[in-house]
Amino acid sequence: MDFPISQSHISPIYLAVVGFLIGVLGGFFGVGGSFIAGPALRLMGMHWNFAVGTDLAHIVGKSVVAAKQHRALGNVDLKLGLLMAIGTIGGAECGAQMIQALKRAGSVDVVVSIVSIAVYVGISTFMIWESGKTLRQTKSSKAAPTEAQKKSDPSSFRHVTRAIQRLKLAPMIKLPVSGVTISLWIILLVAFVGGVFSGFLGGGAGYVRMPSMVYVLGIPTHLAVGTDLFEIVISASYGTWTHAIKGNVDILIALVMHTGAAIGAQIGAISTQYFAGPKIRLAFVPLPLIGAAIVVYTLLTGHKL
Amino acid sequence: MGAPQRNLRLAARLRNREATQPRIVSDMKQSAAVTVRAFVIELVVYTALVVAYFFAVLHFLGGWLFQLQQHHRYTYAGVAILLIIGQAVVLQNVTTFLLRIIRARTR
Numbered sequence: 001m002d003f004p005i006s007q008s009h010i011s012p013i014y015l016a017v018v019g020f021l022i023g024v025l026g027g028f029f030g031v032g033g034s035f036i037a038g039p040a041l042r043l044m045g046m047h048w049n050f051a052v053g054t055d056l057a058h059i060v061g062k063s064v065v066a067a068k069q070h071r072a073l074g075n076v077d078l079k080l081g082l083l084m085a086i087g088t089i090g091g092a093e094c095g096a097q098m099i100q101a102l103k104r105a106g107s108v109d110v111v112v113s114i115v116s117i118a119v120y121v122g123i124s125t126f127m128i129w130e131s132g133k134t135l136r137q138t139k140s141s142k143a144a145p146t147e148a149q150k151k152s153d154p155s156s157f158r159h160v161t162r163a164i165q166r167l168k169l170a171p172m173i174k175l176p177v178s179g180v181t182i183s184l185w186i187i188l189l190v191a192f193v194g195g196v197f198s199g200f201l202g203g204g205a206g207y208v209r210m211p212s213m214v215y216v217l218g219i220p221t222h223l224a225v226g227t228d229l230f231e232i233v234i235s236a237s238y239g240t241w242t243h244a245i246k247g248n249v250d251i252l253i254a255l256v257m258h259t260g261a262a263i264g265a266q267i268g269a270i271s272t273q274y275f276a277g278p279k280i281r282l283a284f285v286p287l288p289l290i291g292a293a294i295v296v297y298t299l300l301t302g303h304k305l
Numbered sequence: 306m307g308a309p310q311r312n313l314r315l316a317a318r319l320r321n322r323e324a325t326q327p328r329i330v331s332d333m334k335q336s337a338a339v340t341v342r343a344f345v346i347e348l349v350v351y352t353a354l355v356v357a358y359f360f361a362v363l364h365f366l367g368g369w370l371f372q373l374q375q376h377h378r379y380t381y382a383g384v385a386i387l388l389i390i391g392q393a394v395v396l397q398n399v400t401t402f403l404l405r406i407i408r409a410r411t412r
Contacts, residue, residue: 001363004371012359057385061393068397237386244374244382251370251385255362255392259355262396263348 006050006250014044019257023062023264025287034059034202035120035287037257039294048112049103052202053248054257056239059204061254062261063236067229069266075226077177080187080219081234084209084227087188088235091195096242098200113299116201120288120295123207127285130215161218178219178227190216191231198239204232207288346407351400 001012018040022033034055041051070076102108169183194209206228213224243249366388373381 004367005374012363016355057389060386061389064390064393065397237390240386240389241382244385245378247374247378249374249382249385251381251388252363252367254385254389256359258389258392259359259396262393263351263400266397266400 003250003252005252006046006054008044008046008050008250008253010041010044010046010253012256015253015256016260019058019062019260020264021260022058022257023066023261023266024268025264028268033062033206034198034204035116035207035291036294038116038202039291039298041253042113042298043294048109049099049246049248050250052099052112052200053240053243053246054250054253055202056198056204056236056243057249057251057254058257058261059232059236060240061258062265063204063229063232065262066265066268067226067233070226070229073226075222076230077175077219077223077227078230079173080175080178080217081227081230083173083184083187084191084194084231085234087191088195088198088209088231089238091192091197092199092235092239093195093242094192095196095199095201096239096246098196099243099248100246110299112201113295117292117295117299119197119201120207120292123211124285124288124292127211131285158218161215164216165218175219178217178223180218182217187217195235198235199242204228204236206232347400347403350403350407354399355396 002009018037022037025033025036037055037058038048038051041054042048046054067076099108099112102111164186165180165182167183167186169185171184172181173184173187174181190209190212194205194212197205197208209231210224210228213219213228214221219227240249244251370381370384373384
């Protein structure tokens with residue numbers, strides 16, 4: 001089927017199936033799934049600037065559904081989500097301007113491909129190390145876990161998280177839902193970095209923000225998943241707006257992809273209730289690697305499937 | 306209460322538990338089967354609806370959105386966000402409604 005806005009020819013079934021898979025991932029891991037969506041659109045011959053903008057638009061719809069599900073399950077810290085949205089919007093604009101500069105220079109496809117491979121592989125490597133270590137520690141503790149221990153969210157990065165939380169940079173923000181008190185500047189910095197990735201690589205950049213919320217801010221994994229989705233609704237809407245103005249959004253492709261994502265997101269959100277924090281993080285590991293493999297393929301062969 | 310009476314009660318309780326346990330397992334399996342069947346039916350109905358929907362969207366909105374994207378970027382940006390959020394809300398209601406109806410019928 002022809003999509004005149006991006007001047008591309010893609011099967012709508014392919015788009016709906018990709019959307020469905022991304023919907024399941026989004027509901028389960030709290031990530032937008034851009035590490036799959038971007039490369040999947042690129043695989044069909046779309047330029048990176050269109051893949052980034054269209055993916056952002058599709059993620060707005062998907063996140064609205066998934067965030068609503070997580071809110072019903074009590075997995076959203078509204079105060080944290082709103083504060084993070086401010087930092088993310090600034091970062092997203094910064095990322096979108098970088099894409100524009102690369103588009104003018106004619107090197108957007110190569111540069112974004114290389115950056116995305118580095119980011120996806122880096123995230124997977126870190127999460128393999130951290131989740132594996134945490135699960136080994138949990139198994140090696142011989143005493144039977146108490147009810148409180150079962151409900152807590154173990155992490156090997158806890159000492160770093162505590163050190164960051166001890167930084168007294170005014171104003172300090174109390175987050176009763178997450179059980180954390182932390183400097184506003186750290187929240188904004190984490191959000192800004194996520195926003196830059198969102199504007200530059202597309203999607204909600206949950207692959208950066210979700211781990212940052214767990215390891216840097218010390219938010220429990222289930223809350224990080226729900227809050228990330230809520231925050232993505234606001235930041236991805238802004239990203240869609242700014243990319244659409246710059247001519248990088250094919251909304252027809254986003255609408256078709258979202259039809260699959262709508263049903264996938266419901267399945268993913270319900271599934272989070274059956275898994276513990278470290279296991280969710282370990283299951284997340286192969287996903288950015290799949291995205292990286294697709295980008296390597298398109299970069300090396302230079303042609304679509 | 307005498308010891309023989311207590312033993313009799315205990316034996317009766319054990320017999321009762323043995324009788325109910327397979328029933329619970331069987332109920333769980335039946336419930337899972339109902340959920341899977343309902344989900345498959347929902348997927349088929351949903352797919353049919355969605356195919357009809359996006360052909361209609363592409364047919365009626367395709368040209369208009371293309372013109373908007375070419376000449377009125379700010380309007381296009383606003384319409385794009387409204388369309389995707391509107392579709393998200395409508396489709397979520399459709400999937401929830403379908404699942405509720407199909408589950409009730411399958412049961």
